[in-house]
Amino acid sequence: MATAPLLVLPGDTIDPSLIPTHRKQPLRLGPGLRHIPPSEIVPTVAGQLVVDPKKNSMWVEYNGGRYIPSTHDLVIGQVHRSAADLYYVNLSPYTANAALPHLAFEGATKKTRPQLLPGALIYARVTLANRHMDPELECVSSTTGKAEGLGPLTGGMAFDVSLGLARRLLMARNREEGRVEVLELLGAEGLAFETAVGRNGRVWVGSESTKTIVLVGRALKETDEGDLTVEQQRKLVKRLVKQLR
Amino acid sequence: MTVTAAPQAALSVLPRADGSAKYSHAGYTVTASVNGPIEAQRRDEHAYEAHVDVIVRPAAGVGGTRERHLESILQSSLTQIILVKNFPRSLIQIVLQIEATPENDYVNTKLVQASLNFSIMPALFQTAILALLSAAVPMRATATASVVAVVPETKSKKLVVDPSPRELEAAQSVHVLAFTSQGELLLAESEGDFTVEEWDEVYETAEDVCCKSETSKSDVDMMLDDDDDDAGPADMHQFIRSTLEDKVAADLHWK
Numbered sequence: 175m176a177t178a179p180l181l182v183l184p185g186d187t188i189d190p191s192l193i194p195t196h197r198k199q200p201l202r203l204g205p206g207l208r209h210i211p212p213s214e215i216v217p218t219v220a221g222q223l224v225v226d227p228k229k230n231s232m233w234v235e236y237n238g239g240r241y242i243p244s245t246h247d248l249v250i251g252q253v254h255r256s257a258a259d260l261y262y263v264n265l266s267p268y269t270a271n272a273a274l275p276h277l278a279f280e281g282a283t284k285k286t287r288p289q290l291l292p293g294a295l296i297y298a299r300v301t302l303a304n305r306h307m308d309p310e311l312e313c314v315s316s317t318t319g320k321a322e323g324l325g326p327l328t329g330g331m332a333f334d335v336s337l338g339l340a341r342r343l344l345m346a347r348n349r350e351e352g353r354v355e356v357l358e359l360l361g362a363e364g365l366a367f368e369t370a371v372g373r374n375g376r377v378w379v380g381s382e383s384t385k386t387i388v389l390v391g392r393a394l395k396e397t398d399e400g401d402l403t404v405e406q407q408r409k410l411v412k413r414l415v416k417q418l419r
Numbered sequence: 420m421t422v423t424a425a426p427q428a429a430l431s432v433l434p435r436a437d438g439s440a441k442y443s444h445a446g447y448t449v450t451a452s453v454n455g456p457i458e459a460q461r462r463d464e465h466a467y468e469a470h471v472d473v474i475v476r477p478a479a480g481v482g483g484t485r486e487r488h489l490e491s492i493l494q495s496s497l498t499q500i501i502l503v504k505n506f507p508r509s510l511i512q513i514v515l516q517i518e519a520t521p522e523n524d525y526v527n528t529k530l531v532q533a534s535l536n537f538s539i540m541p542a543l544f545q546t547a548i549l550a551l552l553s554a555a556v557p558m559r560a561t562a563t564a565s566v567v568a569v570v571p572e573t574k575s576k577k578l579v580v581d582p583s584p585r586e587l588e589a590a591q592s593v594h595v596l597a598f599t600s601q602g603e604l605l606l607a608e609s610e611g612d613f614t615v616e617e618w619d620e621v622y623e624t625a626e627d628v629c630c631k632s633e634t635s636k637s638d639v640d641m642m643l644d645d646d647d648d649d650a651g652p653a654d655m656h657q658f659i660r661s662t663l664e665d666k667v668a669a670d671l672h673w674k
Contacts, residue, residue, distance in 0.1 A: 179674065181664050183552070184500075185560025185600045208502075208557075218502060218557035220663045222671055237670035239555030240437045240455065268457040270508075305507055338670060353673035401672050 182206075182217040182234060192223065196230035204233025205244075237338030241266045241374035243300050243309040248324075248344065250332055250372030251311065253294045261290055263298070263311060265374045270308045274298060278312040280321035288326055295327040295378060297370045327370060330380030333391040339398045343371040355404050356397050359411040360390055389414050426545070426658055430553045430666045438554020440546050445581040446521025447542035451550035455511030463510055468503035472512045475543065478520060485536070489543065496597060496606040497547060502557040511556060515543050521584055537610060538566050538587055540595040544606075545655065552663055562605050563655035564597035565628040567621045569613055576617070578624050594618070596625035600656055629655050 182188070193215060194201065203209060206219040217223065221236030243249070243265060251263035254271050262271035274296065276287050290296065302310035313324040335343075342352030349355050357369060367381035367390050379390045393414055397407055426444035433439035436452035443449070456469055463470040473494045475486040493515075501511060520539065544564035551558060568582035568590035579586050587593065592611030599605050609618070631654040 179668070179671070181660070181667055183561050183600065183660060183663060184558035206555075206557075216559075218559070219555045220552045221555075221667055222674065235671055235674070236555050236667065238431065238438060238553060240457070242456070268454070270458050305505060342673060401669060403672070 180223045181220070182223045183220050184216075184218050186217055188215055188217070188223065192225055192232075194225055194227040194230050194232060196227075199230040202229065202231035204231060206234025206236060207232065237336055239337065240269070241337060243272065243303040243374075245300055245303050247300045247303075247373040248371070249298055249300060249311070249374045250327070250370060250376040250378055251296050251298055251374075252332075253290045253292055253296060255292055256290065261296075263296060265309070272300070272309040272311050274311040274313065278314055279325060280314045280319070282314075290326060295330075295332055297324050297327055297372070297378070299324060323370075327378050327380065330368075330378055331387050331391060332376050332378045333394055335375055335377055335394055335398045337373075337375045339394070340371055340373055340375045340377065343377065344373060353404055354397065354407070356393050356402075356407045356411060357390070359408060360393060360415075363411060363415045365390070365415075385418060389418055426655075428545075428549055428658075428662045430549060430662065436554075438550050438552070438556070440549035440553055442542060442546040442549060443519070444542055444545070445538075446519070446583075447517070447539055448519040449539075449542045449546040450516045450518055451546040452514045453511065453547075453550040453554040453556065455554065455556060456506035456509035457512065459508060459510035464508050467507050469501070469506040469509045469511050471498045471501060471503065472510055473497065473547070474512070474514045476514065476516045478517045489540065492540070492595075492606065492608060493543060493547060496544075496562070497551075499605060500559045500562055500599060501551065502559060505557055513547050513550065515546060517543075536587065537593045537595045537608065538568075538582060538584075540608075541565050541581070541655075544597055545659070549659065549662065552659075553666065560599040560601055561656065561659055562597050562599045563629045563659065564595060564606065565625045565655065566593065566595050567625050568593045569611070569617055569621065578620060580624060580628055592617070594621045594625070596622065596629070598626060598629040600630070602626070602630050627654070 206217055206221055207215055208218050209215055217234050219234055219236050221234040224235050225232045249265055251265050251272060254262040254264045259276050261274040263274045265272050279288050298311035298313050300309055301312045315322050342348055342354050345352040365386050367379055367386050370378040377394055379387045381387045393410060396410055428440060428442045430440050432441045433452050436454055438453040439451060441450045459470050471494055473490045475482060475490050541564040548561055565580060568579045568586055569576055569592045570579050570586050570590050582590060592609060592613035594609045597606035
């Protein structure tokens with residue numbers, strides 16, 4: 175960012191000059207901000223205030239805490255149990271389960287639907303996130319009827335990472351914006367694997383070889399816990415790949 | 420005023436908790452963990468707001484009535500600043516583990532537990548706030564607390580901020596006051612005999628400790644960069660801000 179990072183704490187007053195204005199688009203408030211009518215905008219978490227004048231939006235960037243579902247988030251859940259017409263899916267430990275209807279899969283009908291056992295991992299999109307209701311998920315795009323990469327995750331292993339890293343991995347240009355290169359680097363080293371990143375701080379890694387899965391998972395964990403820079407990530411990948419061979 | 424060591428704090432010290440903090444000041448060391456919002460037990464469930472559960476664990480032994488009293492005070496004031504309406508039917512659990520308390524040199528205490536009193540409140544309060552910030556629990560404002568004792572001297576009385584155990588024994592009255600970052604009074608608990616004038620003085624002293632810079636609001640941002648490295652934080656709000664600054668910078672190193 176061009177300007178100096180601006181730290182905000184809950185309850186701080188935001189300088190009105192920082193709030194973007196746009197002739198047509200309404201102002202969009204992202205996570206960590208709340209609007210007190212008529213015109214007050216107050217941060218609710220500690221973090222860095224980010225303003226995007228092009229999209230006329232502002233939010234607070236922070237890392238940590240527990241995943242709070244919001245609509246259109248891609249998440250990795252674990253099936254807890256199956257009920258008459260839906261699965262109860264766990265998104266983070268000790269929270270209320272999300273509901274995934276049996277028919278929310280690609281091409282699913284009453285007769286043909288994926289049979290998921292408790293413990294199965296699924297990659298899904300949050301369709302309903304409301305403070306008064308349990309979240310709801312889907313594994314199919316409701317507009318196109320296609321799975322678009324969502325669905326049960328078979329084989330592989332899920333790793334827990336911080337919410338911040340999950341967000342960085344999900345950025346469209348995660349190398350330039352998010353400064354995580356570790357997956358690309360591992361791929362460039364000739365390892366064959368696939369990943370799915372859930373906004374709820376879970377990364378699933380699948381591969382033919384178990385060694386590769388563990389290695390990719392470890393690389394991600396170390397990148398997360400050590401707050402590694404791109405340069406350090408390169409070193410880490412070199413070290414891990416050397417150990418593998 | 421007595422000379423006390425500058426407060427120290429570390430955030431996210433516990434890897435498994437959603438948020439945690441370790442804070443030491445005036446001889447007290449407290450570690451807090453925050454988990455939430457999580458599913459509440461049926462008996463704690465509230466249809467419209469989150470239940471804030473505060474647990475105080477003494478340095479030795481199990482908690483008793485005194486801990487329950489402190490818990491109830493903390494619970495009611497923290498509920499005020501956490502946006503509990505955002506998470507109906509859920510639970511925000513705050514566990515405060517006391518690790519060290521200042522020793523009274525004059526009394527030979529065999530048990531570390533001895534007695535919990537108001538003088539530990541600021542440490543508990545600040546740790547809870549830091550842990551909540553580390554767990555990114557949405558809050559209305561941050562808050563800080565301080566404890567002031569009115570100690571009688573020959574013919575006069577003096578106010579002692581963060582009193583030692585010895586001073587506490589001699590004190591006529593002890594007061595705990597907490598202020599939000601907007602400078603509003605959040606908590607006022609007193610014990611002992613005191614007059615209204617004394618309380619007014621106590622109020623001003625505590626306000627000074629908690630939010631000196633808020634009263635001269637204009638230069639908060641400037642003070643941030645210059646002062647707190649060498650001179651120590653001007654007040655408790657400033658301290659919390661500088662602690663969080665380090666944490667946010669570390670979290671967002673990739674920005």
